Amino acid sequence: MxxxxxxxxxxxxxxxxxxxxxxxxxxxxxxxxxxxxxxxxxxxxxxxxxxxxxxxxxxxxxxxxxxxxxxxxxxxxxxxxxxxxxxxxxxxxxxxxxxxxxxxxxxxxxxxxxxxxxxxxxxxxxxxxxxxxxxxRSDLLTQVIQPGRFSSPEPDLMFHIRDRSADGELLGLVMHDTRDKAQTQSYLAEHGSIVKQDGTAYLVMSTGHIIRRTDADAPPQIVAFDKYVVDLDRFEPQDDASGERKxxxxxxxxxxxxxxxxxxxxxxxxxxxxxxxxxxxxxxxxxxxxxxxxxxxxxxxxxxxxxxxxxxxxxxxxxxxxxxxxxxxxxxxxxxxxxxxxxxxxxxxxxxxxxxxxxxxxxxxxxxxxxxxxxMASAMADLAIRLVMPRRKAAT
Structure with missing residues (x-):
């Protein structure tokens, strides 16, 4: 066995x-x-x-x-x-x-x-x-996007840069985000850089404007900023609590x-x-x-x-x-x-x-x-036949 x-x-x-x-x-x-x-x-x-x-x-x-x-x-x-x-x-x-x-x-x-x-x-x-x-996600901006070209890493999201410096800084950055149908946002910044912290990548933009439009008939909202940070994790589907382990x-x-x-x-x-x-x-x-x-x-x-x-x-x-x-x-x-x-x-x-x-x-x-x-029944039947047959032969 x-x-x-x-x-x-x-x-x-x-x-x-x-x-x-x-x-x-x-x-x-x-x-x-x-x-x-x-x-x-x-x-x-x-x-x-x-x-x-x-x-x-x-x-x-x-x-x-x-x-x-x-x-x-x-x-x-x-x-x-x-x-x-x-x-x-x-x-x-x-x-x-x-x-x-x-x-x-x-x-x-x-x-x-x-x-x-x-x-x-x-x-x-x-x-x-x-x-x-x-x-x-971080390499997408620091290495992939070419100066003077429009790149779309995912639907309804577009990037454009005028140039890239020797240390990797992005110059003349434009980001157009239409993923949220209720609100369209365009980011324009003179400088941009990628910062990684705690397993998350951030896009840090300096000296620029945010153009928001929530209604096609209403005038857009323009917000000026000296520094603005965008979490690149937003480019992927995330849980409500961003940054935590799933x-x-x-x-x-x-x-x-x-x-x-x-x-x-x-x-x-x-x-x-x-x-x-x-x-x-x-x-x-x-x-x-x-x-x-x-x-x-x-x-x-x-x-x-x-x-x-x-x-x-x-x-x-x-x-x-x-x-x-x-x-x-x-x-x-x-x-x-x-x-x-x-x-x-x-x-x-x-x-x-x-x-x-x-x-x-x-x-x-x-x-x-x-x-x-x-x-067992078959064996007993065979035994009975063997016992009966000699008696019949003797009687004849």
């Missing part, structure tokens, strides 16, 4: 790693194509694109890894059944747990991997990605014990609650998946059509459970009472699988007992 367990474990691990690498590659390519404007329009090199897209992958591991394990386990059991290995084990009296143990070990390893990603890898990668975004960028201690002065926690405590429980419930899904697989696919079957139907239904049921968990995690942000349903999804899947496995064992035990009784 140890040899069999090692064999099943090697098959499952090989399939899992291959599927995980394939899905991760597909996701990485999709992210790279989505962020290709970092190279084309924001003047960064290819290495920066690779780093930014790679740092976003751990954030998706909570979805990629469980589905990779689900597909790998289903493929492994299907191969064992196709090669008649499950049928041989069943005929030899082996129980379903013989094949389930190596799969459960792999599920436990995947759960530990998800816990590592959620508590360590994801916050680290998200923090580093945030720092890279600050660098890209929940996914925080480690466990920072989530469970946020600062009392945190504006983000005061305005959106549900985001912290949802992130905390997502990191706890996420590792439960590989365990729930392996119980579902053992319950509905772990039995040996000789009919190929019914086997394929079980594979498809098991995958759909497991995928539905995971999607329901993601939806409930979003609901937890708004309503704390949804926490019960969040933990109930993997728990119900495990309990339901155990019930199915128990019933299958009872049916198998009953059929085995019926087979023994039938064999």
């Amino acid at each position: 140890r040899i069999l367990s090692r064999y099943v474990f090697r098959q499952a691990v090989g399939s899992f790693l291959l599927i995980l690498a394939s899905l991760t590659g597909i996701v990485w390519i999709a992210l790279a194509l989505r962020q290709f404007n970092v190279v084309t329009s924001q003047g960064q090199d290819t290495w920066m694109l690779i780093r930014m897209t790679s740092l976003a992958v751990p954030n998706l591991m909570a979805i990629i890894a469980p589905f990779s394990f689900l597909i790998a386990a289903l493929q492994t059991l299907n191969r064992l059944n196709t090669d008649s290995e499950l049928i041989v084990l069943s005929a030899a009296g082996s129980k379903v747990w013989t094949v389930a143990r190596p799969l459960m070990l792999l599920a436990l390893l995947v759960s530990l991997f998800l816990a590592f990603v959620g508590h360590i890898a994801q916050p680290w990668s998200m923090r580093l990605l945030s720092d890279y975004l600050v660098q890209v 929940p996914r960028e925080r480690y466990w201690s920072e989530l469970t014990q946020p600062s009392p002065d945190s504006k983000l926690y005061k305005s959106s405590p549900g985001q912290f609650r949802a992130e905390i429980h997502e990191r706890l419930v996420g590792p439960l899904y590989p365990i729930a998946f392996v119980f579902l697989i053992v319950a509905f696919v772990g039995q040996a079957r000789s009919t190929r059509s019914s086997r394929m139907q079980s594979l498809v239904l098991t995958f759909l049921f497991a995928a539905t459970c995971r999607m329901a968990g993601l939806a409930l995690n979003s609901a937890v942000t708004r309503d704390a009472s949804m926490l019960v349903a969040l933990y109930a999804v993997p728990t119900i899947a495990i309990v339901l699988s155990l019930i199915v496995i128990k019933r299958a064992d009872r049916q198998r035990s009953g059929s085995a007992l019926f087979g023994r009784i039938r064999d």
Whole structure:
């Protein structure tokens, strides 16, 4: 049995790693194509694109890894059944747990991997990605924008500079911002420079004017300034509390014990609650998946059509459970009472699988007992025939 367990474990691990690498590659390519404007329009090199897209992958591991394990386990059991290995084990009296143990070990390893990603890898990668975004936004003005040319880093936002000094100072700066449809603003400054502080980049403008227009029929408002500072984080979608770490960028201690002065926690405590429980419930899904697989696919079957139907239904049921968990995690942000349903999804899947496995064992035990009784009856009938036939021959 140890040899069999090692064999099943090697098959499952090989399939899992291959599927995980394939899905991760597909996701990485999709992210790279989505962020290709970092190279084309924001003047960064290819290495920066690779780093930014790679740092976003751990954030998706909570979805990629469980589905990779689900597909790998289903493929492994299907191969064992196709090669008649499950049928041989069943005929030899082996129980379903013989094949389930190596799969459960792999599920436990995947759960530990998800816990590592959620508590360590994801916050680290998200923090580093945030720092890279600050660098890209600041480099946009200091390196990318060319004197005498109009540049638009995002829709409804335009920059223009007359010249750039040797120390990187921007001369003759014009910034036209129409992202807010209720108010159009134009900034004109003689000098401008980029200042980085506490992980945030600021555009400091000197000696200029701000032209605001809130009504097309009303005259514009003109505000003169000696120095004006613009937060470049406004160029990206941000939370209400700018400058604070988002929940996914925080480690466990920072989530469970946020600062009392945190504006983000005061305005959106549900985001912290949802992130905390997502990191706890996420590792439960590989365990729930392996119980579902053992319950509905772990039995040996000789009919190929019914086997394929079980594979498809098991995958759909497991995928539905995971999607329901993601939806409930979003609901937890708004309503704390949804926490019960969040933990109930993997728990119900495990309990339901155990019930199915128990019933299958009872049916198998009953059929085995019926087979023994039938064999005993057949043997007794043969013995009776042997005893009766000599007497008939003697009488004749």
